[in-house]
Amino acid sequence: MIANLEQTFRWFGPADEVTLNDIKQTGATGIVTALHHIPCGEIWTAEEIRKRKAIIENAGLKWSVVESVNIHESIKIGEANRDEYIEKYIVSLRNLADNGIKIVCYNFMPVLDWTRTHLDYRLPNGASSLRYDAIALAAFDLFILEREGAKADFSPAIQQKALAYLENISLEEKNLLCNTIMAGLPGTDEVFTVAEFRGYLERYADVDANKLKQNLYYFLRAIIPEAEKMGIKMCIHPDDPPFSILGLPRVVSTKNDLLDLVNAVPSPSNGITFCTGSLGANLNNDLPKMIDQLGKHIHFLHLRNVQHETDGSFHEGEHLSASTDMFAVMKAVIREQYRRLKDGRKDVAIPMRPDHGHKILDDFNRNTYPGYSIIGRLKGLAELRGLEMGIRRMFFE
Structure with missing residues (x-):
């Protein structure tokens, strides 16, 4: 045994x-x-x-x-x-x-x-799950964060889908997407601002x-x-x-x-x-x-x-x-x-x-x-x- x-x-x-x-x-x-x-x-x-x-x-x-x-x-x-x-x-x-x-x-x-785009994704049985939506992530990266070089990471088709995604969600949903992606360490309520995150990207440039x-x-x-x-x-x-x-x-x-x-x-x-x-x-x-x-x-x-x-x-x-x-x-x-x-x-x-x-x-x-x-x-x-x-x-x- x-x-x-x-x-x-x-x-x-x-x-x-x-x-x-x-x-x-x-x-x-x-x-x-x-x-x-x-x-x-x-x-x-x-x-x-x-x-x-x-x-x-x-x-x-x-x-x-x-x-x-x-x-x-x-x-x-x-x-x-x-x-x-x-x-x-x-x-x-x-x-x-x-x-x-x-x-x-x-x-x-x-x-x-760990990074997700949605924290309350409803399943067919009514349960709530965490979700990573690749198109939502691309939309954030390309059009909210506006990261330098981001376009090179996504195909034209994905860029088009990402833009359409962003155009079809409300301001409240955009803010929620930002806060979800920019969440800090587990066990804390820390959320980075887009400006703060851009600062970290500069530190990681090399x-x-x-x-x-x-x-x-x-x-x-x-x-x-x-x-x-x-x-x-x-x-x-x-x-x-x-x-x-x-x-x-x-x-x-x-x-x-x-x-x-x-x-x-x-x-x-x-x-x-x-x-x-x-x-x-x-x-x-x-x-x-x-x-x-x-x-x-x-x-x-x-x-x-x-x-x-x-x-x-x-x-x-x-x-x-x-x-x-x-x-x-x-x-x-x-x-x-x-x-x-x-x-x-x-x-x-x-x-x-x-x-x-x-x-x-x-x-x-x-x-x-x-x-x-x-x-x-x-x-x-x-x-x-x-x-x-x-x-x-x-x-x-």
């Missing part, structure tokens, strides 16, 4: 309308959270970490994964002061390790975290995909040896969406990107957050094969599903019945668990969480962070739990 995956739930802290008591009732035992009130780039003090950990443990739960200790833009851009921010990052890791928190998720996406990769590897060469001493497992989150948007490069989007990353700084501490939604938004990614090839580096799982549309658009689908074959994904994950058991590894119960749930039922009466409803994620967790049990008993026991 092998250990099940560790069931976790993301929680945005004491201000989150989804309470720890709510999460406990889902059956999840682990909490995935971060100190969102500490500005990006500043040190997470031991005192603040202890406070958050105590709140979680007093609710009968465990702080399993940090998501995320965000990386300052100076590190991503490779600016002169990046070593100062890297040192602060290492201090934060040390304080986490001293408090027994050993899995840290992070990403290396320039400026924006940073192409190769330069961004080299800056990522510079960061890893500095922190991974320290993380290994502390017993911390760093796990990078893939780009979302997994392709360049708004003129900004993306470098954690494919199997080769992930192979390059783990080979750049070989270490048990240099690993991956395997997000089936982010990677699944790229039709060229074969997720079960990626798990078979990269499984030993996976320290954390985000299990969700996207439904592909046309023109590169997609929306968050049902956990088990959208474009990704979640049965094949879960089977590959369990195979990896058995490999770990055979190799004598202790990290067999990989933490996983349901991600980006629909709003359903009473979720509409709560002001939750986009994608982080309570009942929609509970539904996803229940489905994943049942899928895991069925595969385990049918094929592995």
Whole structure:
């Protein structure tokens, strides 16, 4: 008998309308959270970490994964002061390790975290989903942001569709589109203005995909040896969406990107957050094969599903019945668990969480962070739990 995956739930802290008591009732035992009130780039003090950990443990739960200790833009851009921010990052890791928190998720996406164009896309059954509309994104890029060089990124046909899209929505809808795309880091209410975002684009003017990769590897060469001493497992989150948007490069989007990353700084501490939604938004990614090839580096799982549309658009689908074959994904994950058991590894119960749930039922009466409803994620967790049990008993026991 092998250990099940560790069931976790993301929680945005004491201000989150989804309470720890709510999460406990889902059956999840682990909490995935971060100190969102500490500005990006500043040190997470031991005192603040202890406070958050105590709140979680007093609710009968465990702080399993940090998501995320965000990386300052100076590190991503490779600016002169990046070593100062890297040192602060290492201090934060040390304080986490001293408090027994050993899995840290992070990403290396320039400026924006995950990007969507619509946060309340209604499905035929009345549920609300997150959506990425490629035409709406093009309309914003071409005619609202008016990014220099944007026309070269879109075919004449897409430009025509984007203009028609913009001409057929109201001023209120245009403002909502801007605010949705320009949303800052998860767990905050920060929204960039178009002027602020243009300023970031200027800072990234000389940073192409190769330069961004080299800056990522510079960061890893500095922190991974320290993380290994502390017993911390760093796990990078893939780009979302997994392709360049708004003129900004993306470098954690494919199997080769992930192979390059783990080979750049070989270490048990240099690993991956395997997000089936982010990677699944790229039709060229074969997720079960990626798990078979990269499984030993996976320290954390985000299990969700996207439904592909046309023109590169997609929306968050049902956990088990959208474009990704979640049965094949879960089977590959369990195979990896058995490999770990055979190799004598202790990290067999990989933490996983349901991600980006629909709003359903009473979720509409709560002001939750986009994608982080309570009942929609509970539904996803229940489905994943049942899928895991069925595969385990049918094929592995």
